Amino acid sequence: MRISELSRRSGVPVATIKYYLREELLPKGEATSATQAVYSDAHLRRLRLIRALVEGAEAPLAKIRTILEAIDDTGIDLHRLLGTVQYALTPDTPHNDGPEWREAERSTDELLARLGWRVSPLSPARHQLTRTIVTLARVGYQVDPQTLDLYAEAVHTAAEHDVGRVDPAAPREQVVEYVAAMTALMDQALVSLHRLAQEDVSARRLRGGADC
Amino acid sequence: MRISELSRRSGVPVATIKYYLREELLPKGEATSATQAVYSDAHLRRLRLIRALVEGAEAPLAKIRTILEAIDDTGIDLHRLLGTVQYALTPDTPHNDGPEWREAERSTDELLARLGWRVSPLSPARHQLTRTIVTLARVGYQVDPQTLDLYAEAVHTAAEHDVGRVDPAAPREQVVEYVAAMTALMDQALVSLHRLAQEDVSARRLRGGADC
Numbered sequence: 410m411r412i413s414e415l416s417r418r419s420g421v422p423v424a425t426i427k428y429y430l431r432e433e434l435l436p437k438g439e440a441t442s443a444t445q446a447v448y449s450d451a452h453l454r455r456l457r458l459i460r461a462l463v464e465g466a467e468a469p470l471a472k473i474r475t476i477l478e479a480i481d482d483t484g485i486d487l488h489r490l491l492g493t494v495q496y497a498l499t500p501d502t503p504h505n506d507g508p509e510w511r512e513a514e515r516s517t518d519e520l521l522a523r524l525g526w527r528v529s530p531l532s533p534a535r536h537q538l539t540r541t542i543v544t545l546a547r548v549g550y551q552v553d554p555q556t557l558d559l560y561a562e563a564v565h566t567a568a569e570h571d572v573g574r575v576d577p578a579a580p581r582e583q584v585v586e587y588v589a590a591m592t593a594l595m596d597q598a599l600v601s602l603h604r605l606a607q608e609d610v611s612a613r614r615l616r617g618g619a620d621c
Numbered sequence: 622m623r624i625s626e627l628s629r630r631s632g633v634p635v636a637t638i639k640y641y642l643r644e645e646l647l648p649k650g651e652a653t654s655a656t657q658a659v660y661s662d663a664h665l666r667r668l669r670l671i672r673a674l675v676e677g678a679e680a681p682l683a684k685i686r687t688i689l690e691a692i693d694d695t696g697i698d699l700h701r702l703l704g705t706v707q708y709a710l711t712p713d714t715p716h717n718d719g720p721e722w723r724e725a726e727r728s729t730d731e732l733l734a735r736l737g738w739r740v741s742p743l744s745p746a747r748h749q750l751t752r753t754i755v756t757l758a759r760v761g762y763q764v765d766p767q768t769l770d771l772y773a774e775a776v777h778t779a780a781e782h783d784v785g786r787v788d789p790a791a792p793r794e795q796v797v798e799y800v801a802a803m804t805a806l807m808d809q810a811l812v813s814l815h816r817l818a819q820e821d822v823s824a825r826r827l828r829g830g831a832d833c
Contacts, residue, residue: 491820537813575827604749
């Protein structure tokens with residue numbers, strides 16, 4: 410297909426497609442003359458993925474490049490591909506080496522050891538959790554292990570479902586698109602549902618007077 | 622106690638305390654002369670709460686004022702007090718009345734009806750969830766009811782735990798402090814744990830080659 414059709418079918422403006430071509434986020438089409446090229450379904454798939462990462466996950470281009478390189482490197486297995494996507498889409502957490510950070514880090518490490526979860530020491534979500542424990546401690550809350558265990562168990566069920574829906578036989582672009590949506594957006598859904606669930610439990614247990 | 626001791630014990634600078642007094646977020650102390658006043662443990666408790674809301678939940682002063690007014694209004698029962706805190710700490714969601722919004726809203730309504738959850742039509746978390754479903758649809762994902770049900774069940778267990786820890790006999794400031802921490806920070810913990818759980822499940826199911 411010509412670039413105009415690629416634009417129409419992907420919903421991405423021609424100027425933006427040209428920008429992605431210059432930045433080598435999208436491979437060149439097959440040249441049919443000095444000024445024209447044709448594009449394949451693979452281009453369309455790649456373009457849709459970039460769009461999903463930009464619009465759905467609000468990922469910066471540098472992170473998108475990292476993800477696309479991992480898709481093209483077939484030496485990277487599915488587990489590492491998922492990790493690349495998740496790590497690229499998790500914001501960096503500022504941290505330090507002060508005593509309160511180290512103490513919170515110990516809570517995180519102990520939790521993961523207790524659960525027996527297989528998580529890399531480099532996982533940004535690990536630092537995220539440590540940061541939250543530090544902030545809670547600063548405002549006077551020591552997170553107790555029971556709470557963390559219960560939360561962990563609850564989200565592990567969700568994670569089993571998420572990862573269970575990855576189809577190892579699907580094209581890698583499609584897997585990445587799903588994982589990006591799952592990382593960026595299903596987290597939001599989880600938070601919203603958590604708040605709605607708190608309201609429901611509160612309505613059942615704490616409402617005074619007539620229940621109407 | 623004098624304002625200097627109030628500052629020392631709360632960790633809030635004297636200038637900030639004076640600002641809160643001017644803004645009427647903190648009630649005046651008992652005047653002992655034209656220029657001096659003494660403060661009680663109630664002032665200290667209130668000040669610690671404001672600090673927790675500012676630093677822990679990053680709440681703007683207008684939202685903090687809403688929360689403090691709900692604490693002082695004893696006509697508001699514990700359930701409505703919790704709701705006030707949660708609603709004040711949930712960001713407003715931009716929304717519209719287009720067909721895709723209405724369709725996503727129907728998914729949210731159907732989910733809550735299916736679950737039988739008691740949630741106000743005004744809940745900001747409801748709009749948040751609808752917004753996420755809209756964004757997912759835009760990048761090509763229709764969230765299936767099974768996924769939402771499973772997520773909902775997982776977080777409801779966490780919510781039972783959260784609300785179960787509210788002590789109805791505790792001072793209202795203390796309840797609010799706990800609920801604010803739970804809303805702003807335990808959500809973060811839930812998201813981090815979800816990502817860690819995804820990595821664990823992926824490591825178990827999708828890792829190629831030798832498992833080391």
